[in-house]
Amino acid sequence: MTLPYDKLREDFVILNQIVNDEPLVYLDNAATTQKPQAVLKAMETYYHTSNANVHRGVHTLAERATTQYEAARETVRRFINAKETAETLFTRGTTTSLNWVAKGLGEVILEPGDEIVISYMEHHSNIIPWQQMAKKKQATLKYIELTEDGQLDMADAREKITDKTKILSLTHVSNVLGVVNPIKELADMVHAKGGVMVVDGAQAVPHMPVDVQALDADFYAFSGHKMLAPTGIGVLYGKREWLEKMDPQEFGGEMIDFVELQDSTWKELPWKFEGGTPNMAGAIGLAAAIDYLENIGMSKVMEHEQELVKYVMPKLAEIEGLTIFGPEDVADRTGVIAFNIDGVHPHDVATAMDMEGVAVRAGHHCAQPLMTYLNQPATARASFYIYNTIADADTFVDALKATKEFFLNGLN
Amino acid sequence: MALTKLDQLYRAVILDHSQSPRRRGELDKATTQIELKNPTCGDVIQVQLALENNTITDVRFDGSGCTISMASASMMTDAILNKTVEEALALSEQFSQVVLGNETEKKRELGDAMMLSGVSKFPARIKCATLSWKALEKALADGGTGVDNQLTHE
Ligand SMILES: Cc1ncc(COP(=O)(O)O)c(C=O)c1O
Secondary structure: OOOOHHHHHOOOHHHOOEEOOEEOEEOEOOOOOOOOHHHHHHHHHHHHHOOOOOOOOOOHHHHHHHHHHHHHHHHHHHHHOOOOHHHEEEEOOHHHHHHHHHHHHHHHHOOOOOEEEEEOOOOHHHOHHHHHHHHHHOOEEEEEOEOOOOOEOHHHHHHHOOOOEEEEEEEOEOOOOOEEOOHHHHHHHHHHOOOEEEEEOOOOOOOOOOOHHHHOOOEEEEEOHHHOOOOOOEEEEEOHHHHHHOOOOOOOOOOEEEEOOOOEEEOOOOHHHOOOOOOHHHHHHHHHHHHHHHHHOHHHHHHHHHHHHHHHHHHHHOOOOEEEEOOOOHHHEOOEEEEEEOOEOHHHHHHHHHHOOEEOEEEOOOOHHHHHHHOOOOEEEEEOOOOOOHHHHHHHHHHHHHHHHHHHHOOO | OHHHHHHHHOOHHHHHHHHOOOOEOOOOOOOEEEEEEEOOOOEEEEEEEEEEOOEEEEEEEEEEOOHHHHHHHHHHHHHHOOOEHHHHHHHHHHHHHHOOOOOOOOHHHHHHHHHHHHHHHOHHHHHHHHHHHHHHHHHHHHHHOOOOEEOOOO
């Protein structure tokens, strides 16, 4: 294995526990990841030494808190290679980021009859904000089809992206199929038509190197909690030219310059968007998570997950009646594996796996249109991360076999 | 092997009901029908009732869902057949107590449905067990006279 995972696991206290009399194997990382000591420590230190409201005081703690919060922003900027910190906004998470873009950008550029293009593999948070905006602006929402093996159908993309397309909003990595979409190619496609490229990076940034400039994304959203950081902190990257044109979605303290009785002026970027006291400890935790991941190396993180998937896929293929959704070729996917066992409902699978100590998710994964598209009411899903091991993969496969046996051959 | 603990939840009777459900299908003459979906897990259930003089003279269910929800629906049809509307509603109330781990005096009337008491140890699965009963309650609301009631919530 590429990672010193035995040592690495010690950093995650939560993993070292017994669940239902079995050692915990946590395979629900696409939902949220566990937090290493370094992240918890950074937040604790912040609260123990520097906590104060940012940008508001002249006293020493306020200064410290502000410096650390803005240093966290710089860490994020460097991590995704944004041109400047002004383009790096802190949000509550991907959902908030995408809602800000949909509302702010939609308001500025959509006219009746315009088109917004998304795909069948989107998470609800990259569907509903666009549905709402489309309704409001009498725009049309179009969906790019998927190929047989669950990849974005590029031929269909070329057809759906037209002169009427004002916004193309796609996930970088699917939270169900695990496929990685060719964002740069798609950005070029929509730019050629004069449209804007919005990317949901919730499942990409935690798992692979991401360079927003190289991708030429106009907007890029992700969540801290899926990459070792706490909940309640996320990022919206946006190109300055667009952010300048957009209105903030939250008005109040922190984001204004001058407030008069009937009107006010906004601060400059990025603060214009960050109304109210921000999640300071969260931002600091996110920076610590980035440090932790960079210390390993994002390419290593990706290699590790691919190695696990490469190991586990053939073993899964041997289980009769087991269907894996998404591409077979490991090179085309991350550590997310959605599957079903013929004749066994995914909820029963997840309960049975839980009895074996294996945490997997079952349900629609906030992707109901994709479930309909796949003609599945729900699926089970295992998702790997840096602290998962070959031993975890083996436990997962054994538990799956036992589960299938239990439900299909009944009690002995 | 911790799977043996699953026996608490998936008793043989339950697996049998889910694999060979009773009264699955459609009634020729339903006086009430309802569809209920659990949006969090995608389970869908249709319940059809034939009511005569305030008594459930026949019942069918159909739908798709997990072992627990399908077995529970099948068991429910056993329990409510030939019961009055009031009796059926009372059983539904008792069943919701059973899956919370509480006692009931209607063990005999609930019949096989009592086997689902183990679900109380699996809080995430309680809704699976109650889906069909919730559908029944909705179908019986307002005297159970409506046809083509379509509901899409738990
Ligand atoms: C692809 C994708 N987009 C968006 C989200 C939403 O992220 P959050 O709930 O952190 O806002 C998730 C995760 O839930 C996701 O997997």
